Amino acid sequence: MSFSTNQNNIAILGGGNIGIALAKGLVKSGKYNAEQITITRRNVRSLQDLTNQGFGATDNNAQAVQQAGVVVIAVLPQQLDGLLDVIREAVDPEKHVLISVVSGVSVADITKRLVKQVQVVRAMPNTAIAIQESMTCLASNNATKENMALVKDMFDTVGETIEIHEELMTAATALCACGIAFFLRSIRAASQGGTEIGFHAAEALHMAAQTAKGAAALLLATGNHPEGEIDKVTSPKGCTIAGLNEMEHAGFSSAMIKGIRLSAQKAGDLYVKSN
Numbered sequence: 001m002s003f004s005t006n007q008n009n010i011a012i013l014g015g016g017n018i019g020i021a022l023a024k025g026l027v028k029s030g031k032y033n034a035e036q037i038t039i040t041r042r043n044v045r046s047l048q049d050l051t052n053q054g055f056g057a058t059d060n061n062a063q064a065v066q067q068a069g070v071v072v073i074a075v076l077p078q079q080l081d082g083l084l085d086v087i088r089e090a091v092d093p094e095k096h097v098l099i100s101v102v103s104g105v106s107v108a109d110i111t112k113r114l115v116k117q118v119q120v121v122r123a124m125p126n127t128a129i130a131i132q133e134s135m136t137c138l139a140s141n142n143a144t145k146e147n148m149a150l151v152k153d154m155f156d157t158v159g160e161t162i163e164i165h166e167e168l169m170t171a172a173t174a175l176c177a178c179g180i181a182f183f184l185r186s187i188r189a190a191s192q193g194g195t196e197i198g199f200h201a202a203e204a205l206h207m208a209a210q211t212a213k214g215a216a217a218l219l220l221a222t223g224n225h226p227e228g229e230i231d232k233v234t235s236p237k238g239c240t241i242a243g244l245n246e247m248e249h250a251g252f253s254s255a256m257i258k259g260i261r262l263s264a265q266k267a268g269d270l271y272v273k274s275n
């Protein structure tokens with residue numbers, strides 16, 4: 001791929017959970033190599049494993065920006081202003097496209113802090129990006145169509161992408177980025193049930209995870225509504241409807257909906273601007 005800058009180097013500022021998952025996913029896709037990706041963090045020694053795999057690693061954010069065309073910002077919201085202050089001079093609106101995965105921070109927040117009209121695309125991936133299975137939501141109000149398409153190409157290599165309005169980014173954070181944790185917890189709970197009824201923990205977890213994968217694959221492959229697929233499982237007077245109704249009496253759907261609502265509200269409140 002080639003950004004308009006003709007600089008195919010990628011700087012990932014913030015080599016934590018999502019920054020590293022992204023770096024690994026991009027290389028796993030086969031479309032990028034480790035040598036073109038530099039990851040930064042203050043505790044750079046923690047990136048030793050990645051340098052052994054060929055990635056660049058540094059604690060010098062400004063230098064990483066200077067050597068890249070695409071700059072991914074992947075620090076926590078409370079760490080963002082300090083980082084933007086450090087890279088301000090190095091950011092060149094003619095040369096760089098910024099991608100921010102930082103929750104609750106708008107394109108305008110970033111350009112205002114940088115005091116530069118650089119193109120910024122917000123991306124909200126989830127941790128399945130490490131295995132090319134992310135659901136990544138993208139939004140920008142100042143990127144050119146060409147650069148938006150190029151960012152989409154990049155995230156298409158590590159899962160599915162959808163372009164949304166920026167005002168829906170906090171909702172996307174709750175549903176997709178936090179959402180992976182909600183489904184993981186559901187699988188964990190199913191495995192705990194499985195152990196209580198007779199399976200060893202490891203086999204119960206594997207069986208629950210494959211069953212969850214089958215459920216998601218059914219919906220994605222057929223486009224059917226979940227309730228249509230549920231109706232095919234629930235035999236009259238059967239054990240599925242008995243289990244399902246018991247879960248609903250205990251508030252299963254309600255708990256998921258309320259959790260997603262609270263996450264979305266919290267996602268919008270994560271960024272507190274510093275002076």
Ligand SMILES: NC(=O)C1=CN([C@@H]2O[C@H](COP(=O)(O)OP(=O)(O)OC[C@H]3O[C@@H](n4cnc5c(N)ncnc54)[C@H](OP(=O)(O)O)[C@@H]3O)[C@@H](O)[C@H]2O)C=CC1
Nearest residue numbers: 014015016017018040041042043074075076077102103177
């Ligand atoms: N985790 C997830 O599933 C998702 C997270 N996000 C968003 O991504 C961002 C990162 O989240 P996550 O990866 O979980 O957080 P982590 O805390 O795991 O990673 C943040 C990283 O940033 C580094 N860092 C902090 N300050 C600087 C700095 N000035 N320069 C360079 N590196 C720095 C930290 O390392 P050190 O302390 O060594 O500097 C740390 O490794 C957040 O804004 C979050 O909202 C978005 C989607 C999904």
Ligand SMILES: O=C(O)[C@@H]1CCC=N1
Nearest residue numbers: 103173174177178270
């Ligand atoms: O929990 C968080 O705040 C981050 C944002 C989305 C996923 N993890």
